[in-house]
Amino acid sequence: MDHDFLYDGAPDPVLVDLGRNLFFDPILSGNRNISCGTCHDPAFGSGDGLALGIGEGGAGAGPQRVTADPVTGRVPRNAQPLWNIGARSYLSLFHDGRVEALQDLGPADKIRNPAGADLPADVSSPLAAQAFFPVTSPIEMAGQYGENPIANAAHHEKRQEIWDHLADQVADIPEYLRILRASFPEITDKEHVTYGHIADALAAFQTTAFRSDESPFDRVLRTGELSTLTQAAQDGLTLFYGAARCASCHSGPLLTDHKFHAIAVPQIGPGKGHGGDMSYLAATGLAGRMEDEGRNRVTGNPDDLFAFRTPSLRNVALTGPWGHSGAFESLEDMVRHHLDPLASLTDFNASDVALPSLNHVQRLGARGSQLRFVPLEVDRRYAFEMRDTWVMTSPQLRQRIADRNALSPMELTDQEIANLVAFLHALTDPTAVNRSHMIPASVASGLPPQPDRNH
Ligand code: HEC
Ligand code: HEC
Known part of the structure; x- marks a missing residue:
């Protein structure tokens, strides 16, 4: 069964821990107010318990989430649950499969995706490829034009700029740089950190965190x-x-x-x-x-x-x-x-x-x-x-x-x-009913982890 999953079901625990931090760290959002975990909340079935969620600009967790800052609209689709999302059989991701390996985990240029050739060629899996996208969406994580540099880049669809900016931000945090170096031998200096490393860590975390086969x-x-x-x-x-x-x-x-x-x-x-x-x-x-x-x-x-x-x-x-x-x-x-x-x-x-x-x-x-x-x-x-x-x-x-x-x-x-x-x-x-124990008490950026149970 393990070999049916990415990383043969057992990614390096250091990489998983890096992914866990990043998954709940609002550092990946333009206005630093939302993380992957806000919409994929382990206390709400790895979704948000809402028909259609509120992305950046919202506050609070799960069905209690409300808008706190200006927004331009709601997230247009139901947040997908992530149960067993690390299974290799997931060759297409999203409700419409817009991130999709056209050949069984073949070379990355075989991954059809909304960024086309902008997506790095060495991305490790469709799941890692997926992680490149929420951060580029103004409504989900980037924010609106004029609010921050990531939002401005998102407005002009300059995805590479977003990914580079986020990689720099993460690498600038000594604790993240330390774990990144421990996970990836090719990283000896912060200049070597790319969004691909972040995406790989997020994929490794999701593969283990949302595995569920005890029903x-x-x-x-x-x-x-x-x-x-x-x-x-x-x-x-x-x-x-x-x-x-x-x-x-x-x-x-x-x-x-x-x-x-x-x-x-x-x-x-x-x-x-x-x-x-x-x-x-x-x-x-x-x-x-x-x-x-x-x-x-x-x-x-x-x-x-x-x-x-x-x-x-x-x-x-x-x-x-x-x-x-x-x-x-x-x-x-x-x-x-x-x-x-x-x-x-x-x-x-x-x-x-x-x-x-x-x-x-x-x-x-x-x-x-x-x-x-x-x-x-x-x-x-x-x-x-x-x-x-x-x-x-x-x-x-x-x-x-x-x-x-x-x-x-x-x-x-x-x-x-x-x-x-x-x-x-x-x-x-x-064991899937409430996995909120996986939300870290603090994350390496020092920002409050999201979802923030204190709202
Ligand atoms: C023709 C293929 C097909 C058949 C047959 C089918 N389903 Fe579905 N089912 C789907 C699709 C596609 C969706 C998602 C549709 C959407 O969201 O627009 C879905 C959604 C669902 C959902 C909601 C899941 C979620 O996470 O939102 C449930 C529950 C479900 N199906 C149960 C069933 C049951 C029970 C049967 C047999 C009575 C059944 N389905 C037969 C294709 C099918
Ligand atoms: C604002 C809410 C929101 C945030 C933040 C968010 N997601 Fe999602 N996620 C969604 C929605 C909505 C979908 C379905 C979108 C679609 O089909 O167009 C989705 C889909 C996915 C899928 C595809 C699942 C499948 O079954 O195909 C994965 C994997 C995923 N998200 C992981 C992440 C990761 C990793 C992050 C952080 C980098 C993240 N999400 C941030 C709302 C969110």
């Missing part, structure tokens, strides 16, 4: 003995692998085929800023394309419209809200959606979903030839808030999602659905 289901896999599950979970398992055909997509030990399917999950939130629909701009005068077209954004293939990567169902009971935009607040509703996606999409009421309110919203304005951020005018507030429900309240846009649905309806009784949910609960590893 009742694992006992079944190891012993072949079903009787350790409750009767309901056994019946659910039989359905899952049988008549309900769940395992046609949620297959293998991680319960995912790592492929992309359109199953008409409703979209809430502002989307990824792509797609051709301009109706929001036309109606409100505010810039933005609201549709999240999923995998199509990566491949341009019409067959991939509104398709998202099949999520692993490991610890799924801990990782709500569910779906790529966190549209479903109950696991049962998420399961029921699969049984009649089109009816579920039609009945879905986007304004029922609880999202943290966005205070202190700012927008990009122009002063002469200079760009700067200004507070969003009170009378545009309503138009701004419509972003969260825009796609679902437009019959045309909703129809586009419906048109791609690949799941045919299936009738199950309430009892059968309850059994499926019982099986999903048997995928919960008790």
Whole structure:
């Protein structure tokens, strides 16, 4: 089993410890107010417990997070859980697989990614490649233009500048330089530290920290003995692998085929800023394309419209809200959606979903030839808030999602659905319920580790 994981499941403990520090250290964010751990909180199923989270500019942990400083919007997709993310079978990362090894852990130039050739050629794995990206996102970690040098570089998409700047910042801290030198023989001087080293440490940490294989289901896999599950979970398992055909997509030990399917999950939130629909701009005068077209954004293939990567169902009971935009607040509703996606999409009421309110919203304005951020005018507030429900309240846009649905309806009784949910609960590893012990009390930068339990 160990060899199914990066670093054969056992990366150098010094590297792991470096990664642990960096994962919870806000030093990797432009305004030094957020870490990877804020959105991938080990107390909240390695997500943030929110449908759509608040990136930099927020304060507080998990579902209690609120905006504290000016932000330009919310994170457009549900923070993915990181359980078993170090498994080598993860060749594609993100809901749309936009970081993807096109050949089994082949040379790095085979990793398709949003930065193209800017991504260093020697990046060690798709997981390490992924770690190059959150730091370049203004909403997630970099901050807004004018706030700090990283945010300014992010605004101009100068990714290399961001990575160099972060590597310098980390290497300037004697404790980090000491551990970096202990982990990488090629580092003898701080000039040798690159973001690639940081990414490698983050990948090593994630590989060990989020490994999770102590669920009742694992006992079944190891012993072949079903009787350790409750009767309901056994019946659910039989359905899952049988008549309900769940395992046609949620297959293998991680319960995912790592492929992309359109199953008409409703979209809430502002989307990824792509797609051709301009109706929001036309109606409100505010810039933005609201549709999240999923995998199509990566491949341009019409067959991939509104398709998202099949999520692993490991610890799924801990990782709500569910779906790529966190549209479903109950696991049962998420399961029921699969049984009649089109009816579920039609009945879905986007304004029922609880999202943290966005205070202190700012927008990009122009002063002469200079760009700067200004507070969003009170009378545009309503138009701004419509972003969260825009796609679902437009019959045309909703129809586009419906048109791609690949799941045919299936009738199950309430009892059968309850059994499926019982099986999903048997995928919960008790050691995964709360791993907040892994959050360090302090990190090498001296900044307060994030998530900050004191907020
Ligand atoms: C502001 C919240 C936020 C922060 C901060 C953040 N992430 Fe994420 N993470 C997300 C979201 C949202 C996604 C899914 C994004 C998508 O599909 O477009 C994601 C996806 C991922 C994935 C892909 C998981 C999968 O199943 O494919 C990994 C790995 C990951 N993040 C690691 C990190 C690391 C490492 C950092 C710090 C360098 C980090 N994240 C910082 C919110 C965050
Ligand atoms: C056609 C492939 C396919 C089949 C069959 C399928 N699923 Fe899914 N499932 C997906 C995809 C794709 C998603 C993510 C969709 C999205 O977020 O847009 C998903 C999401 C989920 C989620 C939410 C996970 C999360 O982390 O948000 C659960 C739970 C789930 N499926 C359970 C089931 C069950 C139970 C069955 C059988 C009744 C089933 N699935 C059948 C493809 C499938």
